Amino acid sequence: MQYPSMRVSQMFFRTLRETPAEAELVSHALLLRGGFIRRLAAGVYSYMPLGWRVLSKVTQIIREEMDAAGGQELLMPTVLPAELWQETGRWAQYGELLAKLEDRQGRKFCLGPTHEEVITDLVRHEVRSYKQLPLLLYQIQTKFRDELRPRGGLIRGREFLMKDLYSFDRDRAGLDLSFEKMYDAYCRIFDRVGLRYSVVEAEGGDIGGTDTKEFMVIADAGEDSMLQCAACGFSANRERAECRPADGAPVSESAMLPVEKVSTPDMKKVKDVTEFLKTDARNLVKTLVYSGAGGVVAALVRGDREINEAKLARVVGPVAMADPAMVEQVSGAAVGFAGPVGLESVRMIADHEVKSLLNFVTGANETDTHLTNVNLNRDFTIKEFADLRCAEDGDPCPQCSDGTLELKHCIEMGHVFKLGTRYSEAMNAVFQDEDSVVKPIIMGCYGIGVSRIVAAAAETSHDDKGIIWPAAIAPFVVQISLLDPNVGELAAIADKLYNDLQPAGMDVLYDDRDERPGVKFADADLIGIPIHVVIGKRTRERGEMELQLRADKSKRMVPAGDVVTAIQSLLTQSAA
């Protein structure tokens, strides 16, 4: 697909010399400075012609790969009726991220943050028989999520462009196949746009699903984090990563000291207690009270660890932190003083690490009081142990025997989920199978943050002068800078090159402005087009043009007559 070429003198375009105050991330600053985007409101941006071209090229690559994998494109509305969301319970469950509105008749709607309900509604009305399955349906559409603190420009905007595909199958085997097709298509998409990515095991989150994987780009500015093992290649989202149960030495009873009750007024935090008792957080056990459909649950983790609520939910079902009143009712103490001793009437689950602790500190179930020298089995018993803590940098790898996990910040670019019947059962999307039995359709969902790809490319590929776009998604592949547009002879040469490159399949940005060379070079570096042809004095004197590569700043002089071929061969090399 060929995009139109353009003269800078006619383009709606302005670069900024200064970094706008609102920009927190490099990509955000460079996209604003380069004239790719402009802010309309917090987390809401306009794409200027330059930015729109990058977005369009990303979109086109995604569309080609979705189509090649058997996807059919459609377009669903942005404004969605509440009733559909109420059918699945997500009208309430989605929380504040869901932007709700009302029409003049008081009917409730939301701005679509994702489209499982709408697509399931479409399919339940159209599909009757197994003969109509499988289906892979997708759209590339604007979404809205009312993030409390949108930051990072296009990386976490409130309004953003997304590709969402939904698969509909007769059975699990069909879902596995659809999932595999999407997984492969995603790898091709991220390869083609030129991003270096990792695929990690992930949590289902709000969408709800099993077998979920995320496509991550490693970037210091990323809000997500993953744990990776260099030895075996294991990668998981930090929320998902399992911890290998530590094989600590068995606790010897002879080393156990008598329990002591200590007064710890107002010391509700681990740090306060351990500083006061001059001990380490690793020698304390936190008791966290949760409530869920199955009642109250107390979760025990070492004081220096972070509880992983997703892991807890996998053991006990969905839970939420208990409110202060409930904590007081359960433990008999204010928040911050709960402990396992005497709490046996409550379902207690402890992280594996608690097994190997000796003479540790816990809350005393009495306000302003802790216990020291507490020991498992002597002072309290635990029936259930589980992996409850968040994995951390430096933990042993759960997959191989000698690797260590390394924490890396990253940006989530895409995810693939097996949904199963979560939506089809809630919304009665069924079909009649070959055996005449009516069954719920098995679903999957697969998303890519299209606008986020634009930001991630800028975030991971730039230097101090500007963006270095991968050729496949650069706003133009070639830029021509005519250094002295008032010399008619040079202008004619530049015009000719501009006209010759286009039929050869290249989209060209032609800087024909009456500006100083310094301005043109600075703008060219900032907007980051892969190949830059400079036409100036030496072109007139020797009949040569300078070819600059944005990626490595290399320069070469090429006879004017060979420039088209030279550019073609450079592009072929960079694509290889």
Ligand SMILES: [Zn+2]
């Ligand atoms: Zn490993």
